[in-house]
Amino acid sequence: MDIYLVGGAVRDELLGLEVKDRDWVVVGATPDDMLNRGFKQVGADFPVFLHPATREEYALARTERKAGRGYHGFTVYSAPDVTLEDDLRRRDLTINAMARTEAGTLVDPFNGRADLDARRLRHVSAAFAEDPLRILRTARFAARLAPMGFRVADDTMALMKQMVADDEVSHLVAERVWQEIQRALHENEPGTFLQVLQDCNALAVLIPELASGDTFKAALTALRCTCDSSDDTDTRFAALLSPLPEDDTRARARALKAPNDCQDLARLTSQLCHTLLQQDTADVDESTLLGILDDTDAWRRPERFQRLLTALCCALPAEIHNLIRLLQASEQAATGVEARSLLAQGFKGKALGEAIRQERLQRIATLIHQQQA
Template sequence: MQAYLVGGAVRDSLLGLEVKDRDWVVVGATPREMLSKGFKQVGSDFPVFLHPGTREEYALARTERKQGRGYHGFTVYSAPDVTLEQDLKRRDLTINAMARTEGGELVDPFNGRRDIDDRKLRHVSEAFAEDPLRILRTARFAARFHPLGFTVCDQTMALMKGMVASGEVDHLVPERVWQEFQRALHEKAPEAFFEVLRDCGALAVLIPEITSSAVFTRAMAALRCVHNRADTDTEERFAALLSSLDEPVALARAKALKAPNDCQNLARLVTAFTPQLRNSDPHNPEADALLNLLDQADFWRRPERFSQLLNVLECTLSADFPPLNLLRTASKAATGVEPKALLAQGYKGKELGDAIRHERLERIRDAIAHTKD
């Protein structure tokens, strides 16, 4: 029984990056032996165990064989006779197919260290083509390591194009696609993820609405802008990605991707507000129109989402876009209305709602007037 440190921990240490998670492969052992040493088994698809002390994951060496379409169509074989090299060969990229012995010696049967030096993302074997999810993973690693100069090698790009042409990407389930998208949106250079998907043809399957040159350029510019802001979340990044689309198109794609409701709603608001603000006249602003936008955004109940909306619109329209400044001014002015004070004055029911709206309109009108002074 031998244990080897594998995957990302080996890769990141060679890149001089912080190692956050350490995964191990165990060769020559059975589940019974692992349990007898105090390991706790987790997962049902194949034998994975938690170390009794470190709680790090130890997986028994295994091989995989393609049985059907998509990323679910595999059978797994795990037994003491599976070698370390066989286990590493089933992995996606050479930079992820290295190991270290417990003594620290590098085991690199597929030249992952050379590809790290050359800054190349390269498939380990032709078995890469059996799992369409690896297209998304490769694109995500391109987004993570783009600042370090990594690119997808020509042979791997050709292989991914062939996978798309054969229809493998069509068999990816939306929930799994969304998981990869969400992670990619927070990588070091998220636009590189979508550039790789575009170049191999997968983007035309997954988000065909943004594949045209003009729309893609605007989408990447908006995504890059939101990414460069501090502490932006998934909702804002996803809304920026779809920001160049019409509202019904963006919402339909968000639903097809099984994006969470908060992501769908922010994308809907961004794509609804963009044309309205572009078509407004900043020289003759209407308080009614500004208040209607605040109502449309559900600003009164969801001020945090309104802040997200402004963040994205500042990237899609520009931070100093006059109608956007007016909307921001209106929101600040209208928040000063206190329903409790109006209740104390005797307003109730519909009259209270009318009084609140009237007071908000007056405050917005005064604020607009001051911007003209």
Template sequence: MEIYLVGGAVRDRLLGRPVHDRDWVVVGATPEEMLSLGYKQVGADFPVFLHPQTHEEYALARTERKSGQGYHGFKVFSSPDVTLEQDLQRRDLTINAMAEAENGTLVDPFNGKQDLHQRILRHVSPAFAEDPLRILRVARFAARLAPAGFTVAAETLDLMRQMAQQGEAEHLVPERIWQETRRALHEQSPRTYFEVLLQSGALASVMPELYALFEPPVARPRSTGADSSKRGDMALRTLTSASSLSDETSVRFAALAMALEPTALQAFCDRLKIPNDCRELALLAIRHHEDVAQAAARDAGALLSLLDQVDAWRRPDRLERLLQVCEAEGRVRTGADDFPSADVLRRALAAAQAVNARTFVDQGLTGKAVGKAIDEERLTRIQQLITTA
């Protein structure tokens, strides 16, 4: 039995990055041997075991053979006869197909270390084309490593294009697309994920609504007057801006998706089963970003109305996320380093929230009269705020 550290831990150590998770491959062992040593088996598709002390994953060396369409269309073969190189060969990128022996020796049959030095994301073998999920994974790794100078190898991008043209990406299940996309939104350069998908041709299959933003220029009836290609660029720039303002998935998603029409957004979210918090925030941004952008020039009544429309009283946390989305868009649109309207709305909300319904109940008001009195007092306090600003 031989045990090797594999994949991301080896790659990140060579890159000088923190290693958070470690995965291991066991060569020359059977499931029975692993169980006898106290490992706990998990997963039914292939033999993976948890270490009895560290609980890290130890997988028996295996090979895979294409047996159907999509991510699940594989037959897995595991045996003590499967070599380490055979196991590494089934992996996606050369930089992920390295292993480290227990004595520290690097095992690198596909020149992953060289590709690390050259900053290239290159597929290991033609078997890459058998798994459409790898298109998304390559795009996500590009989003992670682009700031360090990594690019996708020309031959890998060509292979991804062939896969897209053959309809492989259409077999991806919505949950996996969203899972990879959500993770990509939190990489160092999230826009690169969508750029690589666009370059590979896969964006049209997995996210046709976003793809429409990048089609050849076609005039569209938008308040910005922007054509589709400019809307695509604006969406990516707004995503980049939002990434510097917030780590929230919903904020980053909404910053990207606010370039869509409401019907396109709903179709996009329905098909990929995107969480409601992301959907709701994006829809609010689409409907109210212009009102938010002009808040600094609006009167007290307009500010109170906007706070009502976005349900700021019950959802102040969502208002804050909306302001971050709008600030990201505003900074890109104007080129300014600040966004005064966000601060105006924050202060208006704070002033209005200071109104206490108990005050009016104690005055003998009831029912609708209380609500009316609250609105009037909120309006007064926002007006005072504007006057003294």
């Protein structure tokens, strides 16, 4: 058998980037050969094995043939007669279709090294069109490598557009779409991910509410802003959907099967964007501010409230930022109300709750007066 280092490890090494994970392809072996050498099989759909010492993944060389629509619509063939080139040909991009021998020799049948040098994301073969998930993966690699000047090759972009026109993207399951979106939100330039999807018309299928010109620009601006100030997935996702009405945000976040924390923060952000845009800063009073703090559960969820403020600052125009700062200061002032001292004064039950509310209102009113003075 022959063993080759493949994919991202080879790519990143050639780019001078840190190699975080190493994947291997084994040519000329059977599952029994691997098991006899102490490897543990973990792949259900095709033979993948864990090295007994390093725990790195070793996959038997395989080919794939399209047998239906969507990500799972493939039949896999793995046998000792599958060559390294056969295995590399099934991969998405040429920069991911390189290998190194155990002696260190580069194996590059599809000119991935030249595409690295040209800063070009190019598909390996026409088989790219058989898996619509590759559109999202290409967009994600564009987001990761954008700082180094990478762009999607023209012929690959044309192929992606054709895939969208052929209705391939609509067959992706929501869980896989969310997985790619979540990963993309943490790439070097998440906005590039959205821009590539927009350029190939996939965004209109995946998140149609964002695809129109002004809405798309607003979403891109808010997302890029939050990437400078937050590493949290829910904050970045909330900024992305912030230009949408609350009902649309709720429906799209649910359709994408985003985690509950992402859905909640996205909904609150869209809701408050609308509320604050309608609010005349000069007329804001303590009841309005306390109402917002109560509605957003700022008292029990202070960390989420801070992420909400971060998303709002990126989603709303600069003239609203004074109101956001006032809201933050109000939360800080009103959080200091202690139920214990009010209990000592004899308040309890509903009366205690009302006493807490009145004390919070008083503190916020004092804060507003101080800022207006």
